[in-house]
Amino acid sequence: MKNLIIILGEDLQINRPFLDYFFTSYKEKFGALASVYYIQNNDKELPFYIENFTKEYDNITICANENGFNTLSKILATLTTDTIELKFETLMPSQVIKFSKNSFLISLNNSQINLIKAEPIKELPEILTQDDQQSKIFHIIDIDKESAQILLEPLTASYNVNITLTTIIDGLTKVKVSTSRYGHIDSFIDSVANLFIGKIIPADDIIKFTAKKLIQNDKKITFAESCTAGMCAAALGNIPGVSVAFSGSLVTYSNEIKNSWIGVDKDILDSFGAVSTQCVEAMASGALGLGVADYAIAISGIAGPDGGSTQKPVGTVFIAVASANNVASLRLLLSGDRNYIRTQSVLHAFTLLLRQYPELCK
Known part of the structure; x- marks a missing residue:
C-alpha cells in the first residue's frame, strides 16, 4: 500500500x-x-x-x-x-x-x-483512513543490518512476508515485516525469535518496551544524566502508567553536582574527567545508591559542537548501567549534530540496559 x-x-x-x-x-x-x-x-x-x-x-x-x-x-x-x-x-x-x-x-x-x-490547540480529530496491509515491527540487538538481511531473507518466502530493515544505532536493527494477504507475520516473528535467541525486542519502541517490562517485573529505574540533560528521563516519562516504575532522575551537568549529589569522587573527576568510564560508572552507582530504584543509567559525553579534544573528540559518550549486582559501561564515538548525538546516546543507554539485563526482555 x-x-x-x-x-x-x-x-x-x-x-x-x-x-x-x-x-x-x-x-x-x-x-x-x-x-x-x-x-x-x-x-x-x-x-x-x-x-x-x-x-x-x-x-x-x-x-x-x-x-x-x-x-x-x-x-x-x-x-x-x-x-x-x-x-x-x-x-x-x-x-x-x-x-x-x-x-x-x-x-x-x-x-x-x-x-x-485541524485546530492546533485542540485535540486532533479521528484519523479514519484504513490500511489493509498488515505489519509489525521488532528490533534485533547485536546483529548488523546486512547480516540480519541475509539470515532473514530465506524465512520471508516461507511465510510470504516482506521485510524492511534499518540501522537505528550500532548494535540495534529495526525490522518492519508486512504482508497484504495470506502471509503469516506472527509465525515469521516466532521463527526469527528462535533464530536469534535472546536478541529480539518484539516492539516498535524500545523505551516503551523497557517501561512495560519494568512494570511487569515490579522494578524501578533512575537516571543520572550529564550531556543528555534529562532526555532519558523525559523519554520514559512520556509513557502513560510509567510512574510505578520510574522513581525519579538527576541531571548532574557540573562536576560539583556530580560530586555533591551522587558522590562521584573528586579524584575520579580530577584524574579521568567527567567524560570517562570511571565517571559514568560512579554516576550510575551513586544514583542507584540513593536507594530508590533497582536499575540506574548514567550518561556523560561531549555532544558538541564544541568541547572536543584529540583524546575525546566531539561525539565521545560514555554510558553505564547498574544494578545491585554489577555495573557495566561502554564508550561510544557518535556522529551527527548535537541533538542527533544526544538522541543516539539515549537509545544506546536503553539498549545497553536490555543487553546487560536480559531478564527484562522475557
Missing part, C-alpha cells in the same frame, strides 16, 4: 509542536510515517494535485486548517460529482464512506482520502 500525507495550510506547516503531535498520531495508526507533501491554501493547482495523487497513492491523509478543509471539501465533492451537506456539524460531501466530527473518508479513483480539519 502506498500512503501519502498532505499538510494543507502554511499556519500548520510552521507549527512544529502541532506537526509532531499529528505525525505521532499517524505513526500510532499506521506504524510509520508516509511521504509528506506540503500545499498552500491558495494554490490554484490544488484540484489537479489531488486528482493526480489519487492515481498514485492508495491512502491519502490530508491535515488541513479550517479554510483548507472547507475549500477541499468542495473540491472533493466536485471531483466525485457529489453535493455538500452538514454531517456532525461538519460540511462534507454527502456520499462519504465514513465520518466523525471534523474528519471524513471518501473514495476517488480507487484511492481513500481522509480529510481532517
